[in-house]
Amino acid sequence: MLSGAVALGVNQAWKKETQFTPWVILTGMITLAFFLLIVAFVENPFSRIWATLDGKVFRSMVQPVGTFLIYPPNGVGLNPLLRHPGMIVHPPMLYAGFAGFVIPFSFAVASLVTGRNDSDWLRISRPWALGAWTFLTIGLVLGSRWAYDVLGWGGYWGWDPVEVAALIPWLTGTAFIHSLIVQSKRQLFKRWNFVLIILTFCMVVFGIFLTRSGVLDSVHAFSQSNIGPMFFVFISLTFIASLALLLWRWKLLVSDGQMGSLFSKESAFLFNNLLFILLFLICLAGVLFPLVSEVFTGTKMTVGASWYKQTTGPVFGGLLLLMGVVPLTAWGSTSAGKLGKRLWLPVSISLVVPVLTAFLSGLNWGGIVALWLITLAALVTLFDIGNAVVHRMKAQKEGFFIALGRVFVRNHHRYGGYLVHLGVVMIALGVVGVEFYQTQTQQTLAKGEALQLDSFKLTFTDLFQYQTTDGRAVTQAVMQISRDGRLLATINPRSDYFDLYRQSVTAPGRMSTLAEDLYVVLVDWQPTTTSAVTFHVYHNPLINWFWIGAVVMVLGALLAIGLPDRRKVESS
């Protein structure tokens, strides 16, 4: 994957920027060489097992002298927890994202080495950065979906260290794709863009190290190896070398542009970057703290979801607020009065939702504020798109759908970005539903008995057990969900016991609608009589907007990347 990305990147440099070509090749090849070194000498997937006559065992790709090959008996197959369709795509997507960020980094190095002060490296990097970001997003969302479907704790994100390790480059990468826009439009943030891409690249390598080395306690830790020291050396060298390059060119990289005012679009981007960097610092601290505490106190502290939620919650709120304000700002100077004039109407309308929520489901302050921010961001973004469409319809005499399509295609960077924002808003809706309005209960029921959760009645009607041909002992319950006496669905929460692995995997039963999920986990049952069964039931309001939002986000990102413009390619 990495070699493919490097080949494509080099090809692009060759066609568009010959001055960059040797340096892009060199940076790409050094990165590739490092990973090949690890694959060939440290963690060789093709190594075989060899033994000496006196019983010593070696792992090596080639035969050590005086040994013979051992053929292990048939393996036990893939870890049952990983047998989920999302898992086929999740790791390659994450790695495609990681590999993709190598190209903007290589162009940044090339631009620094050649002493260029222009934005050419960014022009070439933008689709790469957006593509890598999109892959990383898909990978993260698929990981969440896997956790929701397989881990059986009713959630999609546990702030597990490995999850956070993958989120960190996503955060710096998101900061980068915004900050590069400012350099392109206003000739600002020239040095900052280098800092961000260096940070993103180092965090990519750091993320791979954390995931693969097993230094962290994680529900996603499926591997353990000795790659730590090599990664440490590589990250340190890369970081120091690229920072040295940047310092060398520091004076050259003066940003000629000016920021209009505190309320201008470029200031909004500045705040956007500050918030993403704050999130990055928080996540980095959370991931590293267990290791730091182990070194200094001998105890590996757990930094759990509650700490992350408390610290990151307000920052995500700030991002939503900015997202709601930014379409109303302008490049250059926007005065407070102007912005206020544009803001009062959407702010007033958006207040309806929190007021209604407070009226209907009580004073849950966190939820109310979050819902207000979500409504504001959605409203302003939709207004913005709607306005553009209406103007097009009037000026060009186009029908609604044609105008809508053209608005998106003609200005795909901007409206692709806003589609991504709408996706973020939907995701936030799902998060708020679970974080602030989730209810749950665990109860043991006999056949025919029912439990009540909010307005739902769940009746346990049957339990049966069977053996499958692929070595699973399945225990499956039948549950009927009804509301106000009306049957809504019949679900089958399951537990699969994998004989060979001696491991159970839960398959929650779910009733999904746009409004909510009822998520039922089969926790325990009486082995012989199967008369009493324990269920854990979660009511997750709005959760499905999380998944829909993820799809919208990816579609928006693809739109923002856009198709290569034939005319531009030909003219260049």
Next chain:
Amino acid sequence: MIRRAFRHGIWSHQGSHFGLLAGWMLLLVLAARVQAQTPQAVTDDDINRIASQLYCPVCQNVTLDVCPTLACDNWRAAIRSKLEAGWSDQAIQDYFVTQFGARVIGTPPKTGLNWLLYAVAPVGALGLALAGFLVLRKKTGSQVETKDSTEVSLNGSEPWREQLARDIRKDDSI
């Protein structure tokens, strides 16, 4: 104060009322003690309320409420018996911390080195706010009113026409 109470006859004139009140209070205290000693009906939800705040001491980053291992089953049973014995949530959490160390709680206690973790967000926010302020001060020197090509207004004012013209020209190069 007591003397004043004597003077105003609380003990003397209203002696019968006070006796009644004292009797009631004694009864209440006794009732509370009896209630604390009788096993209460502890539900799975009570157990999960505490178990969800505790991390399995021997597994990989899993909380006790959802951990499927036998060891966690036993720890959940321990939570049940302590709740039945009238322990408070905090006392049970403290018990687990004493037994297995502070790593069983997901929010490290605010002591010693752990303060470092709690300092990151406020110090980071302050540092970044300062950095932002400095950038803004340095870079907003001249207030150039630029013609804004992407300006948006909910009232559909002038910048919209420019925006539209720009869209139609398909001028969206970076």
